[in-house]
Amino acid sequence: GHYLVCGYGRVGRHVTQELIEQDLRVAVIDSRPEALAGLKISGSSAIVGSASDEAVLTAAGILHAKGLVACASSDAENLLIVLTARLMNPEITIIARAVDEASEPKLKKAGATRVVLPYQMAAIRTTTLLLRPAVADFLWEAAHIGGFELFLEQIPLRPASCLIGQTLAQAQLRNRFNVTILGCRLPDGTLSVRPTAETVLDAGKELIALGTYAELQAFARLASGEERGAAAS
Amino acid sequence: GHYLVCGYGRVGRHVTQELIEQDLRVAVIDSRPEALAGLKISGSSAIVGSASDEAVLTAAGILHAKGLVACASSDAENLLIVLTARLMNPEITIIARAVDEASEPKLKKAGATRVVLPYQMAAIRTTTLLLRPAVADFLWEAAHIGGFELFLEQIPLRPASCLIGQTLAQAQLRNRFNVTILGCRLPDGTLSVRPTAETVLDAGKELIALGTYAELQAFARLASGEERGAAAS
Ligand SMILES: [Ca+2]
Ligand SMILES: [Ca+2]
Numbered sequence: 001g002h003y004l005v006c007g008y009g010r011v012g013r014h015v016t017q018e019l020i021e022q023d024l025r026v027a028v029i030d031s032r033p034e035a036l037a038g039l040k041i042s043g044s045s046a047i048v049g050s051a052s053d054e055a056v057l058t059a060a061g062i063l064h065a066k067g068l069v070a071c072a073s074s075d076a077e078n079l080l081i082v083l084t085a086r087l088m089n090p091e092i093t094i095i096a097r098a099v100d101e102a103s104e105p106k107l108k109k110a111g112a113t114r115v116v117l118p119y120q121m122a123a124i125r126t127t128t129l130l131l132r133p134a135v136a137d138f139l140w141e142a143a144h145i146g147g148f149e150l151f152l153e154q155i156p157l158r159p160a161s162c163l164i165g166q167t168l169a170q171a172q173l174r175n176r177f178n179v180t181i182l183g184c185r186l187p188d189g190t191l192s193v194r195p196t197a198e199t200v201l202d203a204g205k206e207l208i209a210l211g212t213y214a215e216l217q218a219f220a221r222l223a224s225g226e227e228r229g230a231a232a233s
Numbered sequence: 234g235h236y237l238v239c240g241y242g243r244v245g246r247h248v249t250q251e252l253i254e255q256d257l258r259v260a261v262i263d264s265r266p267e268a269l270a271g272l273k274i275s276g277s278s279a280i281v282g283s284a285s286d287e288a289v290l291t292a293a294g295i296l297h298a299k300g301l302v303a304c305a306s307s308d309a310e311n312l313l314i315v316l317t318a319r320l321m322n323p324e325i326t327i328i329a330r331a332v333d334e335a336s337e338p339k340l341k342k343a344g345a346t347r348v349v350l351p352y353q354m355a356a357i358r359t360t361t362l363l364l365r366p367a368v369a370d371f372l373w374e375a376a377h378i379g380g381f382e383l384f385l386e387q388i389p390l391r392p393a394s395c396l397i398g399q400t401l402a403q404a405q406l407r408n409r410f411n412v413t414i415l416g417c418r419l420p421d422g423t424l425s426v427r428p429t430a431e432t433v434l435d436a437g438k439e440l441i442a443l444g445t446y447a448e449l450q451a452f453a454r455l456a457s458g459e460e461r462g463a464a465a466s
Contacts, residue, residue, distance in 0.1 A: 003363065010332075014356030022364065067363045093366075095359050099243075114362045121358065122351035123247030126328050129347045130236065130300045131255070132387055133326075154365055180413070180427070182443070194413070194443075210415070210427075 001066030002027060006051035006081050008035045011071040011097055011118070020044060027060040052080040057088060067093040070112070075103040079110055086111025152208060153216045154185065159203040160225025169197035173209075177219040183208035234299030235260060239284035239314050241268045244304040244330055244351070253277060260293040285313040290321055300326040303345070308336040312343055319344025385441060386449045387418065392436040393458025402430035406442075410452040416441035 002025035005012050012028065016039070019026050026044040029051040030036050036046040049056035051072065062068065068085050070078040078096050085094060096112040098104055104115045157163060163171050173179050184195045187204040201207075207223070209216060221227040235258035238245050245261065249272070252259050259277040262284040263269050269279040282289035284305065295301065301318050303311040311329050318327060329345040331337055337348045390396060396404050406412050417428045420437040434440075440456070442449060454460040 010352040011356050011359070014353055015359050018356060018360040019363075022360075069359055069363065071359070093363060095362050097355060097359070114366070116355050116359050116362065118351040118355035119243040120247055121354055122330060122349050123244050123251060125354065126244065126248050126302055126304070126330070126349050127251040127255075129328050129349065130252075130302065130326060132385075133347070152365075180415075182413075 001064065002061060004029065004051075004057070004060050004062060004065050004068040004085075006030075006068065006070050006085075007072035007077075007097075008032075008039065009071065009073055012069070013038075015069050015071065016044060027065075029056060029060055052077070052084045054084060054088060057085060062089050062092065065089070065092055067095070070094065070096040070107075075100055075107075079103070079107060082107055082112045083110040152182070152210050153220070155207045155209050155216070155220050155223045157201055157203055157205050157207065157223050158225045161201075161203070161223050162225070162228050163201045163223060164203050166201050167197060168195055168199045168201070171201060173219065177211065177222075178215050179209045179211035179219050181207050181209055234297065235294060237262065237284075237290070237293050237295060237298050237301040237318075239263075239301065239303050239318075240305035240310075240330075241265075241272065242304065242306055245302070246271075248302050248304065249277060260298075262289060262293055285310070285317045287317060287321060290318060295322050295325065298322070298325055300328070303327065303329040303340075308332055308340075312336070312339060315340055315345045316343040385415070385443050386453070388440045388442050388449070388453050388456045390434055390436055390438050390440065390456050391458045394434075394436070394456050395458070395461050396434045396456060397436050399434050400430060401428055401432045401434070404434060406452065410444065410455075411448050412442045412444035412452050414440050414442055 003019055005016050005026055005028045008016070008028050008030040012030070016026050016028055020043050027047060028036065028039055028044060029047045029049060031048065031050050033048050036048060039046045047056060047060050051057065051070070062085060070081040072078050072081060075098050078098065082094055082096050085092065094112045096107045096115050098107055098115050098117050099119070101117060101120060104117065107115050168181060173181060181195060184192045184199060185206040185208065186192060209219060211219070236252055238249050238259055238261045241249070241261050241263040249259050249261055253276050260280060261269065261272055261277060262280045262282060264281065264283050266281050269281060272279045280289060280293050284290065284303070295318060303314040305311050305314060308331050311331065315327055315329050318325065327345045329340045329348050331340055331348050331350050332352070334350060334353060337350065340348050401414060406414060414428060417425045417432060418439040418441065419425060442452060444452065
């Protein structure tokens, strides 16, 4: 599965770079050949054309893509891209950028999975930096950057895992893997925060875990059932 | 202490609204009287003029303000605002918005405490939403919104607190307050993540704590020394 980036402006360039850094394949669509001229990153392909044109989306491989980012220059353009893409692929994850807050419900109605509002985000982050700088640093780093080698990751629990059926207390994840469980996402998408010692590890749940990359990888292998692991002592 | 918002565009409007919602006083500066006409929020005052003019900044009360947000329409304007404000008040927290990444080091050199890059932020968040949606939701909510009534807060440890000198294990914060300690900021500003049971609660440290509003308030009262609290059992 690859990703489509529609619009190669400031946001599109950064998104493409982030995805490529995570070893993912990207197809970039923009109607301005001169904008795409700067795109020379291995793992990415460039398509000149309108991202709301079905033939262009087909050429970019929308039918077997995992996700699409609509970050063209106007909310109206993004709305048309989202609507077209959603009709062609009901399963794909679509993230749309909006300038105006009033566009958010429209983009969601058109089929966007999530909407990002850069100016609103910038304002909220500015306020947090002003009033609670340590919180702002902690979260942004852990969520997005991994600057102090600590990451938050979502770890799915698969039926084959030996953890299934245990409570968090029984699984002893802190002792065995040094990971901290901060939340649990249920199969219906609702997020439960601060699961207790009695929370049962059912297949289909996803745990929000804080740890180093190596710790999270070890835990993820057990949760996926790839590895059986020693029983908790 | 009040806050100065320089530039009443998209970011400035949101920042003003966020600060007012947190019961803080705001002085907004913009050279366009028509932009400020929409500002009719109690707790805020509007000043028509250039925010890089010393007389205007003096009128807005920069000498006794706690923070300033530079979110005028161009990076060059923000640079001039930051430079002027920093010369007038060496202590104030200054958050500057930048469109171009290349402006970040210049704004910091001019005196900005922190720089917010809306397009880069939007791209990083877009990628996280695409690849790790549960993590993106969890952090943004806990850090900025409190949507599920769970907050991250930075709690300073004051010399008068009965917690000073105890280890995290001895303080039993999880049992007594139901708060989870995720990090610890040292007096020199460095952030230590995942403090251990042996971490000592020294005066001047700040703890990054996850909990409900009421739980964090109760813990903060003890950490400030306002309340003595029962000894940990
Ligand atoms: Ca990194
Ligand atoms: Ca709230």
